[in-house]
Structure formats: structure tokens, C-alpha cells
Amino acid sequence: MISGVTAAEELVLDYDPVWRSEFLELGNELRRALGTAALRIDHIGSTAVPGLAAKPIVDVQISVPSLEPVDGYRPAIESCGFEWQADNPELTKRYFREVPPRKRTHLHVRRGGSFDEQFALLFRDYLRAHHERATAYAAVKRSVAHLLVTDRSAYVDAKGPFIWEMIREADEWAQRTGWEPGPSDA
Numbered sequence: 001m002i003s004g005v006t007a008a009e010e011l012v013l014d015y016d017p018v019w020r021s022e023f024l025e026l027g028n029e030l031r032r033a034l035g036t037a038a039l040r041i042d043h044i045g046s047t048a049v050p051g052l053a054a055k056p057i058v059d060v061q062i063s064v065p066s067l068e069p070v071d072g073y074r075p076a077i078e079s080c081g082f083e084w085q086a087d088n089p090e091l092t093k094r095y096f097r098e099v100p101p102r103k104r105t106h107l108h109v110r111r112g113g114s115f116d117e118q119f120a121l122l123f124r125d126y127l128r129a130h131h132e133r134a135t136a137y138a139a140v141k142r143s144v145a146h147l148l149v150t151d152r153s154a155y156v157d158a159k160g161p162f163i164w165e166m167i168r169e170a171d172e173w174a175q176r177t178g179w180e181p182g183p184s185d186a
Helices: 018-037 074-078 115-129 131-149 152-177
Strands: 040-044 058-064 082-084 093-098 105-111
Touching: 018 040, 018 058, 018 074, 040 115, 058 115, 074 082, 074 093, 105 115, 115 131, 115 152, 131 152
Parallel strands: 058 105
Antiparallel strands: 040 058, 082 093, 093 105
């Protein structure tokens, strides 16, 4: 433990530029394995926003033409050291997790052009463009980090109102600017 910092607060760390490098290495590995089966491969989540405090878990979004059949992309992803979490309750994505000894990583496979795919990209891009909102989000995450020790769902729920407020702001920003996702990250 860092002096004066609880174990829970250590789970939300200051931004580390190595997260971008970790994504690029993994994104390129996934691109080689998936080829044209992946429409996009993007770094999403808090580790994708320079300066934003985050849990040190890189989130990757892989956009595919269709979620089914899973076997159209599953073997390629598994060949990179990930395992399909077939019991994931979210029906708008397929979720893969690292197989040890690979570092903790979350892979979210979503249908290209879907609301969920766009939501993740818009949220990331809005925070990248609005440092003051990213700073406020970091403060919220740190204030509820103690929940990570005992109840990860409570941590997610506690951030919810702030996230939905930012999504509303991000949508307004997208409407004003004509936001569209840039090119794929990998």
C-alpha cells in the first residue's frame, strides 16, 4: 500500500502511458489473427483516455459484421490468449477474458455500427476532448474505489449517474460537432 492510500484506492491508478503501448501491441496481435473478420479494433474505456485515472485493465473493442456465428471470430481471439465468457449476460456483445499468464484484459466484441459500439467510442472521444470532464470522472471513481474491494457491482452502480450525465453531454457534443468515430486504432 502507498502511504496514506487504502488498498481500494490503489485499484484506481493515475494514468499510465504504458496502457497505450499495451493496447497497441495487443491490437496489432488481434488484427493479425482476425484479419478482415474485425471491422475495427479500438482501445476503449478509461485506459484509452490520456490523463484519466483508471483500473489498470486495458479494454479492447472488436467490431464485427455480426455477433453470430461466434465461430467466425472466436478461434482467432482464443489463439491470442483469450477465453470466451459464454455466460456473459449482455446480449449485445460477446466478452472474452485473458488466459493466465496474460495480463488482465477485457475484450468486448460488438456488432459494427451498433449503439453499443458507438456508445463506447463516443464516450472515449468525449473524454479525450474534454479534460475537465475526465478529471471530474476520475474524482468520482476515486471516491467510490473502496467499493471495489467488496462489491464491484456497487462500484459500477455508484458511477452510473455521473456516466449517464456525461453520455448526455457527449451526445450534445456529437450533435454540435458532427462527431463520427475516427479510423480504427489497430
